[in-house]
Amino acid sequence: MSALTVLYDPTCGLCRRAHEWLTGQRKLVELVFVPCKSEEARQLYPQLDHDLTAKDLTVISDEGAVYIGPKAWLMVLWALAQYREWAYRLSTPELLPTTRRVVSLISQNRYQIGRATRLSRRWQNSGQTMAR
């Protein structure tokens, strides 16, 4: 495996902030970011259920292995040189249930979190400045 495609939700501030953070991290596996439900995503993965990818973070390896939700988060962590150890730690049988719960909680409430931390607004503002 040499690359992972991350189908992220471009409409959520938290996801965009995460994307920004990830681009600055040193990687052991290349990460390619494609907005979910976009034309590019549909062309890349013609057989995939794209409505599902909007509900939960989806990561697909260059060999076509699909990881959804908490597994996708773990795969992204695994791709980072600094956090690969954490990916293994969080995926042990003892911690995996907690990881799943926390990740699902964040994932389901991502718009509220983004709004509460003003990430969305900051993004809208920067969008406006760019438009000007």
Place this chain on the structure above:
Amino acid sequence: MNTGITTYTYLVYLAISIALTIWVARTLHKNGRVFLVDVFHGNEPLADSVNHLLVVGFYLINFGYVSLALKLGYTVATTQEGIEALSVKVGMVLLVLGGMHFFNLFIFSRMRRRASLVNGPPPVPPDGFTQVAQEA
């Protein structure tokens, strides 16, 4: 009149501390090499270089401590006092050496673990497989 014993105490302290430091550093140097060669995937020149640098740091910290801890602050009057002063000083040096030694071991093992992670498999099995279109 009694400064003679004090001076001897200092000299014996220095001799023991320096000998101990050299012994521990040599042990580290000799046995740490295998770890480092493994960490750097058989790149022996790099392993030797890092090994040497680690030992230099080890010497600097230990001799620094030995030198700082030399001063007794009082004149040793009897041989008994001299031996007691020596035991305290050498004991401290031994503890610092032991601490440094374990710290070095910790660094070696952490480097080894880090290196083995690079080739690690994915942490979780995939949920499924999908066809990947060839990019134009």
